[in-house]
Amino acid sequence: MARAVERAIERRGYLVAEAGTGTGKTLAYLVPAVLSGRRVIVSTATKTLQEQLWQKDIPLLRDACGLEFGAAYLKGRSNYFCLARGEEFARAPTFAAREEAALWPRIEAWARRTETGDRSEIDLPDQFHTWKDLSATSENCLGRECARYEECFVTRARALAAQADVLLVNHHLFFADLAMRTSRAGVEILPEHEVVIFDEAHAVEDVATEYFGLQVSSYRVEELSRDALRAVADRPDLASMMRETTGELRKAGERFFQAVADGLRQGGTPARGRGFGPPPRRRPARREEEEGVKAALTPAVMEGAQRDLARLDESLAGLRELLADAVTPSLSQIARRAGELRVEVAAVTAMKEPSRVYFGEVRGRGVFLRAAPIDVAEELRERLYQRTDTAVFTSATLAAQGRFDFFRRQVGLLPELEVEERRFEGPFDYARQAALVSPEGLPEPNDPGFVRAAAESIRALTAVTGGRAFVLCTSNRNMNAFHEACRDLPYQVLRQGDRPKSRLLDEFRSEPSVLFATASFWEGVDVPGEALSLVIIDRLPFAPPGDPVMSARLRALEEEGRDGFSELQVPAAALALRQGFGRLVRTREDRGLVAVLDRRLVTKGYGRAFLATLPRCPLLRTVEAARRWWLGG
Ligand code: SF4
Structure with a gap:
């Protein structure tokens, strides 16, 4: 892998490299990056990996290999x-x-x-x-x-970053910078660089989607009101006027986002009758409370919010006007923010650009409205590849059914571009160290009897390994239902969200346990050894059917006469399943079972695409067979 990275840097080209867990891929790209003498940015999806690079790998290169180079890390402000x-x-x-x-x-x-x-x-x-x-x-x-600009921690971190030969960042910061560079001329966060290496590159498309779009939220309005009040704390001449203006803004924001949230919950049905008093507040159903709501923003959803939108627009304009002649930096910044928010709210709610998908989310107390690019690949071609001729994409999971076509399409690495593709197997012998279990007799995941039957399987499977299991769920709803049904298991029973993640993991390692979790444990979690001997996955991780971004992308493919299911939904879900599978084997000594409780893995034709994406290992069809395999090791 190090040679492949070296070649990519030398020829100023692109490399897509899948490198299994345990290959030592971080050193394989850091060594040629350092030796190249070019300025390199290494971007990771998670802060955990960024910290591992900073605390372990960079010191190792310096101390054990005697390499001399300047390194720095930079996080989001x-x-x-x-x-x-x-x-x-x-x-x-x-x-x-x-x-x-x-x-x-x-x-x-x-x-x-x-x-x-x-x-x-x-x-x-x-x-x-x-x-x-x-x-x-x-x-x-x-x-x-800012009066503290020179001593500011961000200023200092950026000054160090500007000197570094190797700079560590995460994808969020990388794409925030790229979005700013390519939209607001002259605004940059990261120093100039010649090479970019994306580790955990499977996350690039999602993060780029987030940053090449627009987002307004109820929180932004609240924060603006709060900051505006603080900014006049020492201006008695403005204080009472500001209280009134921000009071208006707060109210207008609350009403507007509430009306949109109601519209989203009702799937586009206007949330209120026209002109008859305040909007009726519908109590969210239990399922919505658990999962939140994410739905396309449509004229029908917006219909019930139009009057409140006009009020919000007026309030933002009012705040901006109030501070139009402000001379202090903090007050003119509030005026600028009010103006920008006004423009962005108008752009998102107008829903005019056909290249974007508009959608809203209700999560906890917050309501978010977003405009995201439908085709991120196009944006990446324009914004990234035109500026950076050397890029390495690496991760343990990039190839679906052994091929990179899906990943390359996602990130816009067109077939006509010269891209070296390589797969580096890890040192693990999956055929010996792991077995896949797909228990016979379970109903389909949408069947009303699924949760009860799946909970029985969880009980039987955890008895095989004596607990020591992750139960990874595709929804909070299933996680809570399984947790409820398995509370009395004779092991420590843990659930995501009950305690901070790091504490849950410490407790999990300390004694035989069963941990019920969702997306945040699906990847980037490392529990080597016996403590994790069984990973149970409730269903094939297809994006939820109503996901607006996925729906827009499927429509776009269909308009081109292509099959969105096989070209997009299946490979995306198969790679996600492989991420979940990857939690199991972390060292050469690890041994264990991965159980998928979704029968479609073996009953549907597309199940073959999933099986071909997972590491090769025995497929077992009963809990009894799993027990024999486990005991026979
Ligand atoms: S406002 Fe900005 S420049 Fe000032 S101290 Fe805070 S982060 Fe630094």
Whole structure:
């Protein structure tokens, strides 16, 4: 692999390399990258891998190989403590919850002594709402106009990044930078670079989709109102006017997003009668509470929200006008944000561009409206490949049925481009170390009896391995139902969301356990050894049928006369299944079972595409056969 990366860098070309777990792919690309003498960006999907590269691999190259080079890492701005906002917050701290207030003295002490301001230095809970007030985003950072700009942690991290030969970032930051460079001229986050290496490249399409689009949300309106009030804390002449204006804005935002949320829940049926009082608030059904709602934004969905949209637009215009003559950086920034938000709300709700898919999401307390490109490949060709002639894409899962066509289509690496494709097998002997179980007799996953029957299978399978199992579900609903049905198992029973992820994993490793989880444990989780001997997957991970982005992409393929099911849905789901499978075998000594409770794996013709994408290993059809295989090892 190192030779292939070296060749790609030398000939200024593209390499797509699938490298199984345990191949040592990080060193295989870092060594030629460092030796090339060119400026390289390494981008990962997860912060976990970014941290592993920074803490293990880079020091190893320096110490064990004696290579000398400058390296730095850079995270998104909101990972760093913002001196300006932190100072403002400290004047009158307010917290969403008492537990958060209890952490404040520790944060203050850390903020005084930290050299980097990187949040990962201080062990804060994953969900720590106050962090929003202590960090900045590209929207609310004052940039060069900030009084703390020179000493700012972000400025310092970027200065180090500008000196580095190898810079570590994550895909979010990489594509945020690319989107800004190619839309707002002159705005850049990352330094100039000649080579980019995407590790965990299977996530590139999703992240690019997110950043090449637009997003407005109820949170953005709330934050703008809050920041506007804070910004006039020392301006008594503006305070009362600002209270009134932001009060209006808050109300208009709440009503607008509530009306859209109702429209989305009703699948495009207007949420209210026209002109008869406030919108009726429909209590979300239990399923919606569990999964949230994601649906296409259509004129019908928007119909019930038009009046509130006009009010929101007026309120944003009012805020902008109020601060039109502002001279201080913080006030003119609020005016700019109000103007930008107004333009973006108008663009998303107008739904005019045929190359985009418009959709809305209701998640927890938030409502998000988004416009995303239907064809990311096209955007990548224009924005990435025209500027960067050397790129390496690597991951443990890129090839569907042994081929890269699907991945190349996703990221716009056209057949006419010269792209080297390589697969590097890992050191694991799956035929010996793993077996796939597809228990006979289960109903199809949409059958009303599925959950009960699948729960029985979970009980029987976990008895084979003495717990030590992940049950990976494709929905919160199934996760909760299986968890409920298996609470009395004679092992420690854990569920995603009940505790922070790192604590759940520590507890999982400490004694025989069964962990019920969804997407966030599906990839990037590493539990080597006996602690994880069984991975149960509830159903083939097809994107949900109503997913607006998937639907728009399927329509686009059909318009070209192509078959979206076999060209898009099946390979995407097969690769996702392989990610889940990949949790099982992490070392040469690991041995275990992967059970797929979705009978379509063996009863449908397309099941063959899934089987051909998974590592080759024995296929067992009963729990009894699984027991014999397990005991025979
Ligand atoms: S430059 Fe931005 S991130 Fe840095 S201290 Fe100022 S507002 Fe905060």
